[in-house]
Amino acid sequence: MALIVHKYGGTSMGSTERIRNVAKRVAKWARAGHQMVVVPSAMSGETNRLLGLAKELSPSKPGDAYGRELDMLAATGEQVSSALLAIALQAEGMESVSYAGWQVPIRTDSSYTKARIESIEDVKVRADLDAGRVVIVTGFQGLDDQGNITTLGRGGSDTSAVAVAAAMKAAECLIYTDVDGVYTTDPRVVPEARRLKTVSFEEMLEMASMGSKVLQIRSVEFAGKYKVPLRVLSSFTSWDIDINEEAASGTLITFEEDEHMEQAVVSGIAFNRDEAKISILGVPDTPGIAYQILGVIADANIDVDVIIQNVSKEGKTDFSFTCNRGDYAKAVDLLKTQVLPKLGAKEVLGDTKICKVSIVGIGMRSHVGIASKMFRVLSEEGINIQMISTSEIKTSVVIDEKYMELAVRALHKAFDLDQPLV
């Protein structure tokens, strides 16, 4: 008997029929003797519907007062699915109770629409578990110290689930979703992509941050910080499959580098086509330049990903970075109006038709020549590399968008990701 946290995504909660299946699955786990805490997302489409109504009324975002109301609004989506799941569990003969974020409470800061969890009280939840109840903890939301409802941002229910698992010292946190695990790359791009049985926390972090949208990145950070064993698995298996089979399915995110994992130098190929590239040419190479450029961008709440500053020639340098494609026009405008004149820089160039492809692998730490193999493979395919960025366990390149599939397939094959591990 262990304390287990299940998290179900919006697609898994998408209809009463599916909610009934979730209830049957959870009931199976509870009847097997586990103490069950379940964190459901809003029914698929619901959050968009609600935020769409808000946008009809007020397209602009005048600050905290507006963010506060957006959170009041959006938090209802998860509350609805929590109550429905509790009702479905009761219909299955399980005692069950649901708690909104403020009832637990899950305490957060006051950054509306992207709040961070600060603490979780477990007294109520534990009392219910001890009384034999399945406890539904509403995902995506919390309570700030002024008593306002906050939400954690898109995919925030993953973070809620991991945080609850950490606070309750759960044996495992199972993230049920519409895919059956983490793959070496997106199977829609490479049909030979293989499901990973395990992936290290650091690798998952790199993959999550680079467009493998299986898990919200903050949930992975949280899992890493508190060493929560995390498993990604499918909610579309039949609810009554053998519980041991189910418990071993999907992909386990681990915190130890076991020998098994050492064998694969590169674990996966991640890619992201939602980025755009911006360069400022002829920037005087003086201290504080990076801040003068990116400070303006950060103040506008634009996230920057890859940042590259070339070596300077004759006291001038070129400065490039990537950002979300949706922020591209705004960023270019800010640079042209606020940064270019002040710095006396030459020109702002941009390109939205780019993509980022990365190889990720914890084995890269102890193997040399992995990055250069990546460059060789791309060169053999005739793909020009526009930007390069590296970290201990990944190498990313920015290339022309039209070569993305080609690059991913070539790298996937070159690093033997289509071969089963020995």
Place this chain on the structure above:
Amino acid sequence: MALIVHKYGGTSMGSTERIRNVAKRVAKWARAGHQMVVVPSAMSGETNRLLGLAKELSPSKPGDAYGRELDMLAATGEQVSSALLAIALQAEGMESVSYAGWQVPIRTDSSYTKARIESIEDVKVRADLDAGRVVIVTGFQGLDDQGNITTLGRGGSDTSAVAVAAAMKAAECLIYTDVDGVYTTDPRVVPEARRLKTVSFEEMLEMASMGSKVLQIRSVEFAGKYKVPLRVLSSFTSWDIDINEEAASGTLITFEEDEHMEQAVVSGIAFNRDEAKISILGVPDTPGIAYQILGVIADANIDVDVIIQNVSKEGKTDFSFTCNRGDYAKAVDLLKTQVLPKLGAKEVLGDTKICKVSIVGIGMRSHVGIASKMFRVLSEEGINIQMISTSEIKTSVVIDEKYMELAVRALHKAFDLDQPLV
């Protein structure tokens, strides 16, 4: 400058376009110098949609645990419209903040799905009003002393609004709805029905309890208890009509019997076709009989309306009552299986094709012969009276359903309700 409470029904909040109109109307009142508290209902159809989902998952009602989750679920409908209204007000340039029931808090007992308000804290709301904000208080819901969300039952937002008005000592509580006031009877049945400029609290109570669904009856009780001046008016006038004209429109529910009102002996004709009649024949006329019959019915949570016990003949009596038509089958079954054998009564008879028609008027207190005039009018129309029930300010009859319109029209005319008051 006064503190004013506005309440908007589900139809008035039915779309973003309508919510925008509500915001414009409220902004007009705020700009006229009033402190504004607004209580919105859920968008029309939303509560039914949510409860429909619950019913798909669990058609039965196994008690408190289920009721608790129904309230978690249904309360979100009002939270959505509160947040949307706050956003719409902000878009109109008004500072605005919304509070869920638990945030105010509005404290209630723990009778899920039909909770009663026990107290309302006004500290937060008053601080916001003093800071110049329009405050949205989410209707229909509250918080019990265990920290659970409760709801107040159908139409509960009326009660929320009146309770908030009472707690804050508001100058007036305006109930905006899809009708423009309280009528002498339903204009769909009698086209000559007249809007009442004022109606006494007691008359309103009788009308609300008898199917004139303008206001939830508990909101009227609340208004009576705390002497909250209450006005029912239309939200479908143009939002920018003159504020003084708007403030004098609709129907004011008053607490003083002024001379004006004395002139009308009967103020209105109410009717209800949602009832069914049940009789138990040959009941031994011994003490405790009424309790033995109705105790079983009450335990099954069935509301009983008219109750009649005939004089006894040879130690036996006939006992009749009416209940909601939806509870009819259940009530008859309970009587046949649990009451009939125990009492040794003869027979249970029932009829679902009945209706109740009532004349209501505070003037009936001081006028004789009103009831007999009612009976005469019905007799002249050839309508047989099946049951009669009277109170100080109303007389109700149960008749065959098919005569309902005829009876209402004849009484409306006989009591001069189609004539303007002098």
